[in-house]
Amino acid sequence: MSFETLLTPERIARETGAGFWRDKVITDFLDEYAEATPDKVAFVDSRRQITFAELRAEVDAVARGLLAKGIGSGDVVSFQIPNWIEWIVVHYAATRIGAVSNPLIPIYREREVGFMVELARSKVIVVPQEFRGFDYPTMIEGLRAEWDFGPEMVVLGTDSWDQLRAGGDDAADLAALRPDPNDVTLLIFTSGTTGEPKGVMHTHNTMVAANDPLPGRLGVGADSVLHMASTLAHLTGFLYGARLNVQNGATCVLQDVWDAGTFVELVERHKITYTSAATPFLHDLVTAPNLADHDTSSLVRFCCMGAPIPRTMVREAKTLLPGLVVVGGWGQTEEGLVTIGIPGDPEEKVIETDGYPWPGMEIRVVDPFGTVAPAGQEGALQVRGPFLFVGYAERLEMARELMLPADDDRGDWFDTGDLAHIDQDGYLRISGRTKDVIIRGGENIPVAYVENVLYEHPGIASIAVVAIPDPRLQERACACVVLAPGWTELTFEQMQAFLAEKGLAKQYWPEKLVLLEDFPKTPSGKIQKFQLRAEVAE
Template sequence: MTVAATVRDAPHASFREAGYWLDKTVDQLLTEAAAQAPDKVAIVADRADREQARRFTYRELEKLAERAASALLRLGVGRGDVVTVQLPNWWEFVVTAFACSKIGAVMNPVMPILRERELLYILNFCQAKVFVVPKTYRGFDYAAMAQGMRAELPHLKHVIVADGEGETSFERMLLSSEADKLPAGLSPDDMAVLMFTSGTTGEPKGVMHTSNSLVACCKALSGRFGLDTSDVLLVASPVGHMTGYAAIVLLSVYLRGTMILQDVWEAKRGVGLMAREGVTYTAASTPFLSDICDAVKAGAPQPTSLRSFLCGGAPIPSVLIEQAAAELGLTVCSLWGMTEVLSGTLTEPVRAAEKSAGTDGRPLEGMEVRIVDAEGRPSPTGEPGRLLVRGAQMFKGYYKRSELTTFDHEGWFDSGDLAYMDKDGYIRISGRVKDILIRGGENVPIVEIENLLYKHPAVAAVAVVGFPDSRLGERGCAFIVPRSGTTIDLATVQVYLGEARMAKQFWPERVEVVDELPRTASGKIQKFKLREIAAAFADVK
């Protein structure tokens, strides 16, 4: 496949003509919402350490964003400058995001779990001028960490502390003065958000998205789910990840709906919030869905308004989909996406019961997918190949990484995923290109093995990788986190897979029981680290 570009060409007239790009900036969404529904509640900000949730109308949110935008200008932040924000799901994150857009600054959300090593790399790479952190969150002192890094961050001018005190507090630095007249902010094709990839390959990259790609995501999701101004969206997924930021926060403002921010995921509290606030939609990974079902079964109030659950990041066990439908009346829709792609494919609600467990959806409006073999030829239906994607939600390119080729001459992006397509055009992710395990010349179906093991009552989490073998090329090792109070070993795994009628040549030859799996900031398993560990098992049977 001939690669022809490192940055996506812009503008794309075809996206505009088809209505996928609306040429609206992120801050325009808020300004329009404040003009048309000023007194509607925009945010309900729930915090685990507070009894009462704080509420903001669209008029109040717009005013706060204007104040913060003016303050950032006075701090020397201008068009194209990066503002790094390491906040949990707090209202201050939302205000900062819209403030950045109003002055043409670049919002750079990072996950709260990151520490000095990752943050020093990101902040220096971006040359961030401002770093916004919480004073403390979940027992960790972020303000102290940020101040301790100052000597190694020559470009950083200001640390702003949400819940802080004194001159560096969020309230004092960004909200204490009235707004000035603001200059022109972003254009729809400017970089609006810079978000670093999860780093499953070991090399995080800065992904550039524009307002057009972000708003295209909101438009596509709202269309497929049939969402409107009456919807109430729970933001329990971290806002430092595209699921929380684009697929819920921005979507809520796009709809002129109401977002419910939950800063610490605790299922009983989350379900209580859903019931109290009338939540209709949320987006999260499979564990959130499982937690919700378990909480209701344990006596938490029934979230009767909740009708749509966008679920991505891993295959959804069919038993969980059935449980959600039977016990909650909830439609679970599978999605495939990534930081670079936003929402690529999604199962629509009317076919969710049929398709969500076995597929990752079909392309959303304005998106295209193609599955090709090693020579770049289309793979037949049901045959796995490399998943290529292009469309209105695609990223602009990798920040300061012009050496990384990304798009071919037709605009296709190689996702790095392996997938196959069914006769109806729905795809199923079958693994990562770099995760292929070839044992004795046979491609081992890693995802299928992991899905089976996940259903074992003793398995809380599992990842299968290969390790070198002189005779077979590779053998399989299953890293397993056992559930509390249970045990599991190789013999148990092999008996279980045998009972499931899986071909013996696919069984892992080694099981490593671990306390946890290495994960990225967004929760993805870092298999490259597991392969490094497993390499020590070479030729060990």
């Protein structure tokens, strides 16, 4: 399968000529460090660890196994694996032969997985037998009966996985299959704001470029020990958990289930120096009951993504972890990380901004007429640069509509859908959203998508999902419901049972239900969600 993209020869020439695109793929780095530091530990997970040389051997074996199954350049390999080394192996093996990686978040269920794999037309899907009590093979078998195509299922820990790991033709010249760095390597889904998730496409060049500035900005190098507890199937985990260490010859410790106490123990055991996670993870760290009982002095960087960092949390981190530098960052699946703080920033920059642009990334704010706004004025945030995606799979026109022509030769601007202002020093501050999305602990809840599912309930005449404030997660979702004629009751438990029946991922479920006689509306009949939010918050 070959995906149509927005990538043009002009963009390739511009980013390559400027030095941002280095024409490298992630397996180039794996090969480099497997030769230079073969016995160095590359990854550690909750079950085992693996050196760079061992990782390359496993990757090559699985790559040959994929070839034996008929997987080739441009074919999609889906995998719904926790933060285990097998996730890394499958992704790198797919890269080795030019296939497209389609990582799926482990908590996704029938509705999300069914839509995503069908749009991707995946040739194979790799899942665990069980994780956190859920039976993945049974879910996939049920979906396979509904699909009009037949992706092969490989289950970790079974004969199908052993067969894949056994490889295929040892004579296969894997080096000859190295993909073009401008080919699509990643198909990763982002929360849908128009009723369905969007398949974001990235190339090898966009993803390698997105990690290149991090060593210079945050001091990450071969001696660093990185940590990742966010799912590797989220772009934060993908970039800074699955790839950053390999691009720098460092070690990464993977945590498959977040628990602050376990993280504290991992920091002491492995001398972790850097982690990147949503802001609530920092809250959990500074309140971990065993923090004072362990040596966490090695931890010097904590990058908070997706939500503001409360002032009290920054100060508490300074007190409890005096060697730790906390920085905030902002980005989207479409463009990776766009801004991040600079170590040494004053406290006001840490808590009141979302950081300073990465090298090569440009940001601007425009007013409703498209005029660039002065410093400090709120407007629509637009972004451009070498990390920008190359389109939405099978929805290219949707991506094209968000690309705004520029009056120079440095590329089009992408409309992020966020409201922001940029201060006089060039630091970004996200102030709101033009899209209807709730951000719960740094993770997007696609409001329209959830509302569409709830509209299928026969007892619901009208539904509006709104954000309610939360001290740890910043926002939680509340379902405001007007019942259909003839219905007198809908309980929170009944709503949850309905969402489970529909196969909606549990992290999207509203955490509160409010029944109303009617909604506040504009004269044209549009629901006034700002009034709903105020009423529910009270």
